Amino acid sequence: MKAPRFSYVRPESLERVLELLAEHGDEARILAGGQSLMPTLNMRLSEPRLLIDINRIDALKGISLEDGTVRVGALARHAELLDSPLVAEHLPLIAAAMPHVAHVAVRNRGTFGGSIALADPAAELPACAVALDAAFVLASLRGRRTVPARSFFHGLYETELAEDELLVEARIPALAAGYRSSFLEFARRHGDFALAGICCHARIDGAVLSDVRLACFGSEDRPRFAGAASAAAEGRAWSGEVKEAVKAALGGDLDPIGNFHASAATRLHLARVLAGRALDRMAAAG
Amino acid sequence: MQEFIDIALTVNGEPVSRRVEARQHLVDFLRNELGLTGSHLGCEHGVCGACTVRVDGAVVRGCLMLAVQADGADVWTVEGLSDSGGIADLQEAFIARNALQCGYCTPGMLLTAAEMLEAGRRMTRTEIRAFLSGNFCRCTGYHAIVDAIGTVMERRFGG
Numbered sequence: 001m002k003a004p005r006f007s008y009v010r011p012e013s014l015e016r017v018l019e020l021l022a023e024h025g026d027e028a029r030i031l032a033g034g035q036s037l038m039p040t041l042n043m044r045l046s047e048p049r050l051l052i053d054i055n056r057i058d059a060l061k062g063i064s065l066e067d068g069t070v071r072v073g074a075l076a077r078h079a080e081l082l083d084s085p086l087v088a089e090h091l092p093l094i095a096a097a098m099p100h101v102a103h104v105a106v107r108n109r110g111t112f113g114g115s116i117a118l119a120d121p122a123a124e125l126p127a128c129a130v131a132l133d134a135a136f137v138l139a140s141l142r143g144r145r146t147v148p149a150r151s152f153f154h155g156l157y158e159t160e161l162a163e164d165e166l167l168v169e170a171r172i173p174a175l176a177a178g179y180r181s182s183f184l185e186f187a188r189r190h191g192d193f194a195l196a197g198i199c200c201h202a203r204i205d206g207a208v209l210s211d212v213r214l215a216c217f218g219s220e221d222r223p224r225f226a227g228a229a230s231a232a233a234e235g236r237a238w239s240g241e242v243k244e245a246v247k248a249a250l251g252g253d254l255d256p257i258g259n260f261h262a263s264a265a266t267r268l269h270l271a272r273v274l275a276g277r278a279l280d281r282m283a284a285a286g
Numbered sequence: 287m288q289e290f291i292d293i294a295l296t297v298n299g300e301p302v303s304r305r306v307e308a309r310q311h312l313v314d315f316l317r318n319e320l321g322l323t324g325s326h327l328g329c330e331h332g333v334c335g336a337c338t339v340r341v342d343g344a345v346v347r348g349c350l351m352l353a354v355q356a357d358g359a360d361v362w363t364v365e366g367l368s369d370s371g372g373i374a375d376l377q378e379a380f381i382a383r384n385a386l387q388c389g390y391c392t393p394g395m396l397l398t399a400a401e402m403l404e405a406g407r408r409m410t411r412t413e414i415r416a417f418l419s420g421n422f423c424r425c426t427g428y429h430a431i432v433d434a435i436g437t438v439m440e441r442r443f444g445g
């Protein structure tokens with residue numbers, strides 16, 4: 001189908017974007033990569049009056065390392081994250097996740113900020129942000145604030161972003177000494193949204209795990225920090241027994257939503273298997 | 287803030303300027319305004335890849351990009367790539383391997399394959415399939431398409 005009528009504006013400055021958002025509120029939509037917004041327009045699931053195209057705002061671009069923190073601009077495209085040596089070295093979790101995000105042509109346009117702002121429950125990047133304890137910088141004419149990833153995602157496509165706010169960038173702690181990451185997902189077809197997926201990040205000393213952070217996606221209405229499963233591995237040497245404890249604890253963390261793609265029981269089973277394998281790989285990697 | 291916007295871009299190497307409706311996507315612009323009907327529309331919501339075109343050197347979904355966003359861009363379609371001769375070997379391999387039947391997906395397949403070839407190296411069949419995962423073919427299946435692309439990689443980058 002064809003998109004409904006709307007007006008279009010391509011501001012040249014961040015300030016102007018924020019003014020337009022303040023002025024038009026819910027009548028306006030930010031257009032980033034368009035890889036999720038355009039389908040909803042073409043299917044007429046959404047009929048905004050105004051699209052604010054942010055693609056030419058330089059302040060939102062780029063990926064850089066500053067004092068042990070990686071700054072990922074909202075407009076960093078999926079393809080840039082995939083190809084970035086900086087991401088490969090300092091954010092190996094995200095580097096491992098990127099090949100699973102959509103397909104080449106979608107990655108060439110889709111943006112990091114768009115994925116976070118959209119908050120699709122099956123998307124990879126929101127869960128990576130949760131596992132890595134990222135923080136998001138949100139801006140409006142009212143000012144700037146920084147929100148931790150763990151409290152940013154409120155529910156199905158619901159986030160902490162207010163109507164007049166723009167996601168400017170993420171600040172993600174770079175891989176620290178002794179830490180490792182592991183990422184796994186299960187999808188029907190390469191590049192599709194996952195039926196279940198897991199992000200693991202932890203310190204590993206010999207075989208002993210600490211600061212364990214497991215985040216699941218594709219199970220519930222939002223990416224879920226698996227607190228009980230993470231605690232089950234905390235301070236313990238990785239073993240078959242610990243693996244079983246993690247898998248069991250995951251049942252307390254997750255209350256998966258079943259649909260025609262997979263039942264709740266299947267999703268929980270997949271999350272458990274993936275968590276066990278991801279931690280196996282992490283422990284074996286050294 | 288407008289519903290109609292003047293744009294200027296190059297399409298297949300030729301400068302073009304037009305006034306477009308904000309809501310018009312790039313493939314409708316190419317097909318309806320410029321008569322370049324090689325880029326197809328299947329799903330019109332990002333799933334099938336029939337609309338694949340090259341914008342500023344990278345393949346994109348033509349149905350998910352507005353024509354107005356291509357203002358100032360360098361756009362290439364299957365017509366331009368064919369005329370340039372740059373994918374003649376790929377097209378020959380598609381024919382030789384029966385990598386098309388109805389041909390609806392073919393322009394998108396060729397554009398995506400052209401980007402794959404730009405990596406300048408041979409890929410495994412698994413890599414080729416992953417790269418093609420965003421392009422649907424509803425009649426030929428993918429085996430022959432992967433064969434055709436593999437053949438060209440072998441010829442261009444050695445066995």
Ligand SMILES: Cc1cc2nc3c(=O)[nH]c(=O)nc-3n(C[C@H](O)[C@H](O)[C@H](O)COP(=O)(O)OP(=O)(O)OC[C@H]3O[C@@H](n4cnc5c(N)ncnc54)[C@H](O)[C@@H]3O)c2cc1C
Pocket residue numbers: 029030031032033034035036037038074100101102103106109110111112113114115117118120122123124125161165166167168191192193194331332333
């Ligand atoms: C066929 C297909 C397969 C896909 N598969 C996957 C997949 O496997 N995994 C996955 O994660 N994604 C997948 N996607 C989605 C893709 O990753 C999108 O790029 C992403 O979800 C949205 O990013 P975008 O830049 O395209 O955002 P847009 O579509 O431009 O915007 C999405 C939403 O976020 C808002 N928004 C965008 N940027 C900002 C900002 N900076 N501040 C505030 N609000 C903002 C917009 O207003 C809109 O509501 C797929 C898409 C397609 C078409």
Ligand code: FES
Pocket residue numbers: 326327328329330331332333334335336337338347348349350
């Ligand atoms: S028509 Fe664009 S992806 Fe199907």
Ligand code: FES
Pocket residue numbers: 385386387388389390391392422423424425426427
């Ligand atoms: S040849 Fe018919 S869809 Fe591919």
